[in-house]
Amino acid sequence: xxxxxxxxxxxxxxxxxxxxxxxxxxxxxxxxxxxxxxxxxxxxxxxxxxxxxxxxxxxx
Amino acid sequence: xxxxxxxxxxxxxxxxxxxxxxxxxxxxxxxxxxxxxxxxxxxxxxxxxxxxxxxxxxxxxxxxxxxxxxxxxxxxxxxxxxxxxxxxxxxxxxxxxxxxxxxxxxxxxxxxxxxxxxxxxxxxxxxxxxxxxxxxxxxxxxxxxxxxxxxxxxxxxxxxxxxxxxxxxxxxxxxxxxxxxxxxxxxxxxxxxxxxxxxxxxxxxxxxxxxxxxxxxxxxxxxxxxxxxxxxxxxxxxxxxxxxxxxxxxxxxxxxxxxxxxxxxxxxxxxxxxxxxxxxxxxxxxxxxxxxxxxxxxxxxxxxxxxxxxxxxxxxxxxxxxxxxxxxxxxxxxxxxxxx
Numbered sequence: 001x002x003x004x005x006x007x008x009x010x011x012x013x014x015x016x017x018x019x020x021x022x023x024x025x026x027x028x029x030x031x032x033x034x035x036x037x038x039x040x041x042x043x044x045x046x047x048x049x050x051x052x053x054x055x056x057x058x059x060x
Numbered sequence: 061x062x063x064x065x066x067x068x069x070x071x072x073x074x075x076x077x078x079x080x081x082x083x084x085x086x087x088x089x090x091x092x093x094x095x096x097x098x099x100x101x102x103x104x105x106x107x108x109x110x111x112x113x114x115x116x117x118x119x120x121x122x123x124x125x126x127x128x129x130x131x132x133x134x135x136x137x138x139x140x141x142x143x144x145x146x147x148x149x150x151x152x153x154x155x156x157x158x159x160x161x162x163x164x165x166x167x168x169x170x171x172x173x174x175x176x177x178x179x180x181x182x183x184x185x186x187x188x189x190x191x192x193x194x195x196x197x198x199x200x201x202x203x204x205x206x207x208x209x210x211x212x213x214x215x216x217x218x219x220x221x222x223x224x225x226x227x228x229x230x231x232x233x234x235x236x237x238x239x240x241x242x243x244x245x246x247x248x249x250x251x252x253x254x255x256x257x258x259x260x261x262x263x264x265x266x267x268x269x270x271x272x273x274x275x276x277x278x279x280x281x282x283x284x285x286x287x288x289x290x291x292x293x294x295x296x297x298x299x300x301x302x303x304x305x306x307x308x309x310x311x312x313x314x315x316x317x318x319x320x321x322x323x324x325x326x327x328x329x330x331x332x333x334x335x336x337x338x339x340x341x342x343x344x345x346x347x348x349x350x351x352x353x354x355x356x357x358x359x360x361x362x363x364x365x366x367x368x369x370x371x372x373x374x375x376x377x378x379x380x381x382x383x384x385x386x387x388x389x390x391x392x393x394x395x396x397x398x399x400x
Binding site: 045046047048049050051052053054057 | 249268286
């Protein structure tokens with residue numbers, strides 16, 4: 001999709017609808033809420049491998 | 061407009077990373093002198109079990125009488141307990157072969173009995189959540205002393221599976237209780253990149269790097285499926301959500317939010333709640349953004365593991381096409397009868 005970005009022109013102007021204040025507030029609130037978290041939580045990620053034992057490290 | 065699930069997960073990852081990384085690296089440095097055996101050694105020391113049951117500390121653990129059912133049902137596999145479920149199990153006479161811990165903050169040592177309890181701050185986390193009802197309520201000091209005694213008693217029979225980023229207080233407590241400690245590095249980022257922090261940890265400590273999923277239940281699952289090599293893994297007490305009758309104030313996210321954002325109204329909070337209907341027991345559980353993220357990641361880990369996976373919790377939000385819904389007794393006895 002990135003290849004298509006910006007290499008063509010649209011025939012008419014397209015207006016992106018602005019978010020309402022309520023929508024912005026809710027979004028901001030959720031971001032703030034998540035930013036408050038901490039405590040017992042370590043790292044959350046979807047890894048590419050479940051276990052890695054230095055397979056591509058020299059001398060591993 | 062609500063955040064999408066992916067946005068929520070990404071924000072959550074960024075937040076936990078920012079908050080946790082400094083402490084993790086500090087813990088890592090302090091643990092270095094004590095790193096001897098790693099989980100790689102376990103592959104030589106123990107044969108791959110026929111199956112493994114991973115026990116988390118979700119509400120189904122005590123609501124479904126998991127320990128009592130484990131005690132009365134023969135099982136020739138191994139038990140991998142999260143730190144949070146450990147005291148619940150040993151209090152009821154069930155001693156797991158392995159206990160796994162993940163968190164990087166030292167108050168978690170409470171799960172093992174905390175020799176320095178009086179130095180810690182308020183323990184609302186333990187008092188308020190829907191966890192083992194016998195774990196600390198009003199008589200925290202006495203309960204703690206009893207747990208120290210009990211952990212010391214069973215410690216020599218238990219192997220502690222600890223990340224190199226664990227608080228030194230937990231590693232120390234495990235050693236003092238006579239547990240054999242086996243270390244692993246947590247996968248913190250994409251190790252393919254040369255500047256990867258995971259790769260940096262590995263270069264300092266040649267311990268296998270393992271995905272933790274951010275919590276002990278998920279880490280226990282990965283440990284069972286990869287290090288132990290169990291081809292059949294069961295989950296108990298891993299709910300990633302709350303039972304419908306659980307008051308909001310008994311949930312971790314709510315407590316965090318109320319403490320840090322007192323102006324939060326119930327209506328605003330309810331907007332953050334996610335409801336998940338379990339097709340097996342046809343019950344709608346609710347979960348909060350952190351646990352929903354944990355759920356999504358755990359389902360991803362299960363997809364990748366490629367081992368026969370059974371959820372024996374009897375409820376909760378952890379279900380997918382890849383997960384067999386099995387009663388605890390059927391799993392323990394080697395069956396795979398699907399129930400719904």
